[in-house]
Amino acid sequence: MDRQYFSVKPQDEGLFDINSRQRVLKFILIVSLITFLPLSIKNFVIGETLLACFLVAFELVLLIEIIAVLRLKHSLWRYKPSLFFLSISMVLTVDSFGTLGTYWVFPVVVTVVFLVPRKLALITNGVIIVGSIFTIIPHQEPTVTLRFVLALLFSVSIAHCVVETLRQLQSKLSYLSTRDSLTGALNRHQMEISLQAATRKAALGQQTCIAIIDIDYFKKVNDLHGHDVGDQVIKSVVELVNSNSRQTDLLFRLGGDEFLLLFDNTKQESALTVTQNIRNKTIAGLAIQCPQIAEVTLSIGIAQSIANETSEVWVKRADMALYAAKKAGRNQVKVSVISEYYPDKLVNIQSAAK
Numbered sequence: 001m002d003r004q005y006f007s008v009k010p011q012d013e014g015l016f017d018i019n020s021r022q023r024v025l026k027f028i029l030i031v032s033l034i035t036f037l038p039l040s041i042k043n044f045v046i047g048e049t050l051l052a053c054f055l056v057a058f059e060l061v062l063l064i065e066i067i068a069v070l071r072l073k074h075s076l077w078r079y080k081p082s083l084f085f086l087s088i089s090m091v092l093t094v095d096s097f098g099t100l101g102t103y104w105v106f107p108v109v110v111t112v113v114f115l116v117p118r119k120l121a122l123i124t125n126g127v128i129i130v131g132s133i134f135t136i137i138p139h140q141e142p143t144v145t146l147r148f149v150l151a152l153l154f155s156v157s158i159a160h161c162v163v164e165t166l167r168q169l170q171s172k173l174s175y176l177s178t179r180d181s182l183t184g185a186l187n188r189h190q191m192e193i194s195l196q197a198a199t200r201k202a203a204l205g206q207q208t209c210i211a212i213i214d215i216d217y218f219k220k221v222n223d224l225h226g227h228d229v230g231d232q233v234i235k236s237v238v239e240l241v242n243s244n245s246r247q248t249d250l251l252f253r254l255g256g257d258e259f260l261l262l263f264d265n266t267k268q269e270s271a272l273t274v275t276q277n278i279r280n281k282t283i284a285g286l287a288i289q290c291p292q293i294a295e296v297t298l299s300i301g302i303a304q305s306i307a308n309e310t311s312e313v314w315v316k317r318a319d320m321a322l323y324a325a326k327k328a329g330r331n332q333v334k335v336s337v338i339s340e341y342y343p344d345k346l347v348n349i350q351s352a353a354k
């Protein structure tokens with residue numbers, strides 16, 4: 001169950017999440033100012049004007065990009081211009097200073113592997129490595145150039161292996177820390193984050209819905225057939241909900257046999273159709289996957305978002321609709337309708353089609 005929201009392609013991203021990335025970016029900015037700014041001034045003074053200009057351009061673009069990330073929380077150009085100026089600066093450094101210039105290439109290519117998303121790192125390092133090999137040839141004996149090439153490839157390969165291992169570990173950890181281990185549904189912490197985001201969107205006028213889904217008389221399933229069959233029923237319900245909702249809808253396990261489905265930008269009528277469909281398919285679907293279970297049904301409570309409502313109240317309304325569905329005899333969907341006296345008379349529970 002790789003829902004779009006959480007398949008943020010960690011493998012393709014830089015190694016750091018947005019919070020640690022902010023700390024790393026500040027550090028990079030300080031280090032690059034301390035190292036590259038004096039270098040640019042020195043190159044202006046000794047007459048290496050082209051190299052000095054590229055270093056200044058790199059510093060400037062990086063400065064703008066990092067400030068944008070820190071302030072706006074997103075990158076302006078995904079670091080492409082700064083990486084372009086950096087790669088050209090490296091090639092020009094080797095061209096101007098020969099072997100001395102190659103000393104800069106090693107830390108730069110390794111840093112690029114660690115900090116830049118995989119594809120961009122490959123392109124940047126490709127330009128730096130190929131460019132510096134061609135420019136070092138006139139400065140060096142072929143055997144020395146060969147050593148330089150081998151040492152460079154060795155450094156990049158080792159860095160690449162380490163980063164790939166870390167990315168895979170990061171990806172596994174991120175999966176484990178966001179999911180419920182039995183069903184693979186997202187956990188409560190993720191639910192709080194997603195509901196906060198949804199309420200912010202609701203405040204801006206985008207309406208969406210949540211549905212709380214609960215298996216009816218689930219205790220009896222455990223009591224009659226055992227805990228393992230109970231687990232299988234829970235997993236089957238999750239599979240059914242996932243296969244009957246969109247990739248952009250998110251399913252969270254609230255606990256036990258209760259789940260919350262957050263619809264992406266969906267009106268109440270559509271949420272009702274989807275949940276009715278899930279409810280209808282549950283009985284047939286479970287009969288195939290858990291043949292020992294005669295019948296398992298679902299009760300569902302739906303609530304549409306309201307501008308400036310807290311996520312707690314929104315969930316509470318869905319929960320009240322679910323309670324009404326249980327009270328009305330189970331195996332049905334109920335929708336929470338806002339009374340005109342909201343929030344004093346919080347909700348009316350309106351019966352939906354059985």
Ligand SMILES: Nc1nc2c(ncn2[C@@H]2O[C@H](COP(=O)(O)OP(=O)(O)OP(=O)(O)O)[C@@H](O)[C@H]2O)c(=O)[nH]1
Pocket residue numbers: 182214215216217218219220222226227228229230231234255256257326330
């Ligand atoms: N097999 C299994 N059972 C669980 C799990 N988590 C909670 N339960 C059981 O699920 C049952 C939940 O029952 P309730 O929701 O309180 O009640 P119910 O029998 O479903 O009845 P209604 O919800 O009122 O229709 C309890 O017996 C829990 O012990 C789990 O991970 N696996």
